[in-house]
Amino acid sequence: MDPGNHSMVTEFILAGLTEQPELQLPLFFLFLGIYMVSAVGNLGMIILIGLSTNLHTPMYYFLSSLSFIDFCQSTIIIPKMLVNFVAEKNIISYPECMTQLYFFVILAIAECHMLAAMAYDRYVAICKPLLYNVIMTPQICFWLSAGVFIWSIIGSTIHTGLILRLYFCKMNVINHYFCDLLPLFGISCSSIHINELLLLILSAFNIMFPSLTILASYIFIISSILRIRSTEGRSKAFSTCSSHILGVAIFFGSLIFMYLQPSSVNSSGQGKASSVLYTIIVPMLNPLIYSLRNKDVIVALKKILQFRKRS
Template sequence: MKDNNQTAISEVDLLGFSDLPKLQGLLFVAFMAMYVFTLLGNLGMVAFIKIDPQLHTPMYFFLGNLSCVDICYSSAITPRALASFIMEKKSMSLIGCATQLCFISIMASAESFLLSVMAYDRYVAICNPLLYISVMTQKFCMQMVGTVYIISLAYSLIQTGNIFSLSFCGSNEINHFYCDPLPLLKLSCSDAFLNEIILSTFASSVALLNAAAIFLSYVRIISAILKIRSAAGRQKAFSTCASHFITVVLFFGTLVFMYALPSSHSSMNKNRFISIVYTMFIPMVNPVIYSLRNKDVKQALKKLLNKKWNS
């Protein structure tokens, strides 16, 4: 049981990378570059999908939503992290911290569910191509995306409410560059055992549910691809889901690596750097992965550039 006879805190100090003074300049430049490229890449992807009628398909509808989520996800974290490098005061109010955590949780959950929905889309396209148009209707796609955001909002409110129902007192320092649930729980002067169970149960349920859905979709997809007799046919089928598969491996692989680490001071330090991968690096490379591996997106880019050049 933690000591409750301590002064309640009204704000938290996000230490960020203040313990690494020699890396401050390098990290600032890296964060700024990743954020700029994230905005340019994902806004560009949304623009291509909006402008080119050829990209008005379920696959690109989901990809456009993924790009919007990546923009919001990175924007909830990176500007504040950048400010911490140049501001002497690194504090954030508890309300501000709760708001940031709520927003981050929505985007992280939405990205996970969207990757699952996109896997289902590829499953229908490859395993049931004749039914694709009748199954993946505009109404059905919008319903799935709407459900993703509703579930993500509910998940976020539960997780944020669960953490901020605790009392916080004593030390107000968080060894991270944003309001992450695990460091926040360590600031609590209440008994957080039940809250930790709720946090881990909901977080692992969302991750495992989506990982299982994606895994099952890819088992069916790979099975269908292996039944295709021609090498050209197999190559074409594989190319339709290769970009998504790379994104899935990056996203879930990073989460597994981070949460597989034992809870210790050393692992918390490592988690700061691992967090950079899925909060900044992955949102930056997603549009690159989908652009380089996707003929339709490359054609849309060429068409747009030719139009601008000839105008």
């Protein structure tokens, strides 16, 4: 389609979660509360791990990286969402939309692969305990994390670069509460075949590769746990993995529903519920899942609180 025959879009209107005015204020306070819990939980987890020397292990290094990703994820989406709940028009400029999209994709990809790195860490800890300190060295942990973010930046640059080549004309209402790939495809007046093909390929890789890594890790982990003779040993091994399994199930379940399905489902707005899960609910739940179900984190928190009382 020749872009010269159309006036180009310089700003978008976000449809948001609901068009019912009476729900705007209750939703504002609901998501404000969710953001506060998410921010305090994730920043608190990062600070706690940084201050507690007994948590300076690969497992908690990856957990602090996950908390950083979750904090950034909720921060690039929820504040703008809150403004839109109380504004007359949910307007977002073209550069602001592309910036939000770019960082959102980085963080979404990073979370997928960071969860896989955490699963690999648990596999080494349970299946190869004698070699754990040799395999999971600080250097290996650093390069695993660096690799996750480097790949995430590459993937996001590809997606955002392909979006930038699209033309948006006439239709400027994004049927979503933030700038995401699929809703933007739906309002483009350019051909999106290449975009859809690369989205399918990269989404399949970024979802299936970490999923298979996590699945394989836990097959070996469960096999090793079942060989543990003592009931106490089995219980302790399972407890170190249960939190991660729960977080993985919620996150990947919502991602698969959103990105590995026909585009017609998302264009009708039915994908908003799954988007809320992995962009807003999961970042809030992760610090709760990993702290309330983790004795080491609870002990470290108690020590810091006791130290502050004494001082």
